Amino acid sequence: MRINLELLNLDLDLQKQKEPPVPNVSQTPNSGDSKGRYSTIEDITAYLLGSAHQEARESLVLDLLGSFDEGIRWAVASQFDLGLSQGRIGDGECAQIFALLADAHPWVIRESLTTLARCDLNLSDPNLRELARRAVAAVPRTQAQGWPRAELMPALASLLASEPTVAEYVDLAVRN
Numbered sequence: 257m258r259i260n261l262e263l264l265n266l267d268l269d270l271q272k273q274k275e276p277p278v279p280n281v282s283q284t285p286n287s288g289d290s291k292g293r294y295s296t297i298e299d300i301t302a303y304l305l306g307s308a309h310q311e312a313r314e315s316l317v318l319d320l321l322g323s324f325d326e327g328i329r330w331a332v333a334s335q336f337d338l339g340l341s342q343g344r345i346g347d348g349e350c351a352q353i354f355a356l357l358a359d360a361h362p363w364v365i366r367e368s369l370t371t372l373a374r375c376d377l378n379l380s381d382p383n384l385r386e387l388a389r390r391a392v393a394a395v396p397r398t399q400a401q402g403w404p405r406a407e408l409m410p411a412l413a414s415l416l417a418s419e420p421t422v423a424e425y426v427d428l429a430v431r432n
Contacts, residue, residue: 294327301331306338313339317352326361333359333367337375344376350383357390362398362408369394369411373418388425391415 301320308316320332333356337343345353356368369391379387391412398408416423 294331297327298331298334301328302335302338305332305335308339310339314348314352318355321352321355321359326359326364329356329359329361329364330367332356333364333371336368336371340375342376343374344378345372346378347380347383350379350386353387354390357387357394362401362403365394365398366408366411369408369415373411373414377419377422384421385425388422391422392426 304316304320305313317332317336321329323329336352336356337345340349353368353372357365359365359368372387372391377384377387395405395408395412399405416426
């Protein structure tokens with residue numbers, strides 16, 4: 257599945273490169289490409305995650321997160337809650353959310369934090385503590401890649417505001 261998505265995304269990139277640029281035309285929400293470059297991949301990922309059987313979902317997510325294409329990993333982060341029972345993330349999804357927060361690309365991390373903020377976290381205390389540790393550790397990692405702190409902090413703040421139990425395990429003074 258992952259390889260098919262990677263090939264599709266490469267094909268879409270090649271098609272866009274063949275199209276002549278249209279000068280001074282801005283994209284509008286009615287243009288058909290309002291979600292940006294990864295809209296097709298995001299739609300396919302949403303379908304896959306929303307229709308996957310629970311038994312196969314974890315292996316599907318982890319396989320897609322192994323992709324070389326950050327757009328596929330970003331799409332998994334943005335659609336992660338699809339197919340979960342009432343958008344609840346339990347201890348069974350920890351390997352998946354920890355893999356999302358360990359991603360090398362800042363877009364994936366930011367989208368993961370944003371998605372986690374809109375979900376109902378039903379995690380044990382050790383997993384809440386680990387989630388908080390990984391979320392905070394993501395900030396300096398993205399800064400090391402040249403991303404300003406302001407790019408990630410709203411998503412982290414959203415997570416902490418939506419899940420006060422996570423905030424209990426965060427010591428913001430530790431970060432520089």
